[in-house]
Amino acid sequence: MESCKLNFGKNHQKAVLVVLLTVSIISVSSFSFASAAGGISLTASAEGRPSQIDISGETTRTSDITITVTAPNRNVVSIAQITPTADGTYAAKINTGGLLWSQDGFYKITAQQGTGGIFKVALEVEVKGGKVITPYAFISSLEDGRVAALEPERGLTLFADAIEGSTTITANGHTTSFNDITLTVKAPNGNVVSIAQILPDINGNFEKKITTGGPLWKQDGFYKITAQQGEGGQFKSTVEVEIIDGRVIPEFGAIAALILAVAIISIIAVSARSRLSIMPKY
Known part of the structure; x- marks a missing residue:
């Protein structure tokens, strides 16, 4: 059996060299690209x-x-x-x-x-x-x-604090903008009864006391307090406060609910003890 020999001519050798050179260039390019990856x-x-x-x-x-x-x-x-x-x-x-x-x-x-x-x-x-x-x-x-x-979360929040029967409302909140805040109060009929311009402090907090009472506050119902910066809705917030006879009627909040719950539990407990005390003994 005659052995088979591979014979590369000059053209074949050139082709091999071209392939090796191409692979080398691709490898170097890939390495250079990988090394250049980064940013700021x-x-x-x-x-x-x-x-x-x-x-x-x-x-x-x-x-x-x-x-x-x-x-x-x-x-x-x-x-x-x-x-x-x-x-x-x-x-x-x-x-x-x-x-x-x-x-x-x-x-x-x-x-x-x-x-x-x-x-x-x-x-x-x-x-x-x-x-x-x-x-x-x-x-x-x-x-x-x-x-x-x-873009970080941005916006304005507004709260209204008051004691039942009080003639003072404390409007307070927080904003992520340092622009002036326009604080507006509207009566149930839509009339503006109070307007003020305030600046947030260096931490973005703000506070303004609003006094109720007088002819502008004679309408009973819910008064809308709005804090706004600029024209965007992202920096606008509104809360409602009920006013009767010029005085604040707070919402049925968490503290009132807690007091009511304690009262109900107390009534149930007292009733249960009363039933036990009147049960006949055998």
Whole structure:
């Protein structure tokens, strides 16, 4: 039996070399792409400090980060260069106010390393009268190089506290915006009986005492108290308080329900003991 021998000519050798070279290029390219994966994140927070923006974030690069802030008219109002720490985090503080921040509107904050790409992210915060209206914003390109923004839960809550028979209502609540709050009270017939403008404190809390009584409060029924910021429904909340003869009639709340429950249980217990005491003895 004659043995079979493989004979590669010059053309075959060239073909093999081309295939090997192609595989090598693909491998190197894949490795380079994997090595280049990463990104940067940016957080802007003004919670509790409406005249200061706290900047922070993470990056997978070690080069300096340039933080730029542009006003609504596109003028640069702040620029800084930050070196990330060994674990890839960075932080900075930006003070608002002054002539450069006198324009109301949305200010753009950009964090960039190198020429950009996935290492360039930007977000916007609203500033009014030198105070930051947007308490929190976040954007990131760290996950597979895709840019993702996160909007925190925002809104306004309103409560009305009063003692039965009182002529004072305490309207209070919390908001995630630093805008002025318009507090309106309407009678059952829809007429406005009280209106006031208040500012939330640095933590977003607010409180206003409303005095009932007088000709405007002579109609018995439910009065609507509304707190609103701007035009959006997200920052608008309404509660109702019943007024009789100019005095507060609170809702049948949890405390009243608890007192009623205790009273019913006491009556049942006393009745049971009474039945036991009158049962004949044998």
